[in-house]
Amino acid sequence: MKVFKLRRSLTRIAAMMAVVLFGYGPLRAEALSPAARHIESYYQQLMPTLKQAGQLSVRERDRRFTPAISSAFDLGTMTRLAAGPAWTTFSGAQQAAVREAFARFLVADYAHQVTDYSGESFVVDPQTSAESRGGGEIVKTQLIQPGGRNVTINYLVRGGRVIDVYLNGTISDLATRRDEFASILAGGGGADALVKTLRERTESLLQ
Known part of the structure; x- marks a missing residue:
């Protein structure tokens, strides 16, 4: 099986989250579109943990992040889209196992990266733009x-939840x-290999 080498795009975003200080300025929550308000609410849920990140263990950060990330992100859809055509070849039990393993990995990845606050601020655009290919809205944000x-960090929100981050x-x-x-699936072992790799990577992140 091929080695699972993760590109650090989302984990860099997670690191940025540790320095968020809601730089909304004169914008009011009432002026935000529903999708933009969803992102604002997500960060508000994370903020208490972000402010204390330096005093918390990675496992404690993982525990505290889980509810906010699970509710803000459509992890089921993200898992299915990430698996691609192979998803339909998985049994129901395998699909459930892959979803669970990916969700645990994603939260652990955030918890591993978010460690401190450095004085940056985060601004969300109150209006969104349509995503034409698969539907949904792009919420535009800036890390100052x-x-x-x-640094521009955008979110694709579909059905009221995040399915991608740019x-x-x-x-x-x-x-x-x-x-x-x-890459993992091409190495053989199918869904079981994918679950095994995600679980191993999760445990490594939480050390």
Whole structure:
């Protein structure tokens, strides 16, 4: 089986989350579109843990992040899309196991990366743009760093939940996951190999 080498796009986003300080300025929550409000609410749920990240163990961060991430992200859809055509060849039990393993891995990845606060701020655009290929809305956000450098982090929200994250506005985390899953599946072992790799990676992140 091929080695599972994770590209760090989403984990870099997770690291950025540790420095969020809600730089909304004059924007009011009432002015946000429903999808943008969803992202704002997500960060508000994370904020208490983010502020304490430096004093918490990675397993405690993992435990605290789980409810917010599970409710904000459509992890079932993300898992299915990442698996691609192979998803239909999995049994019902295998699909459930892959979903569970991927969800645990994703939260652990966030918990591993989010460790401290460095003074940056995060701004969400109150209006969204339509995503034409598969439907949904793009929520545009900016990470404002102390040195004046801005980083674009966009979210694809469909059906009221996040199904993809774009670093620098264009780098799709879902596309990266799809490539990684395909590499594992191509190595043989099917869904069971995918579950095993995700679980091993999760345990490594939580050490």
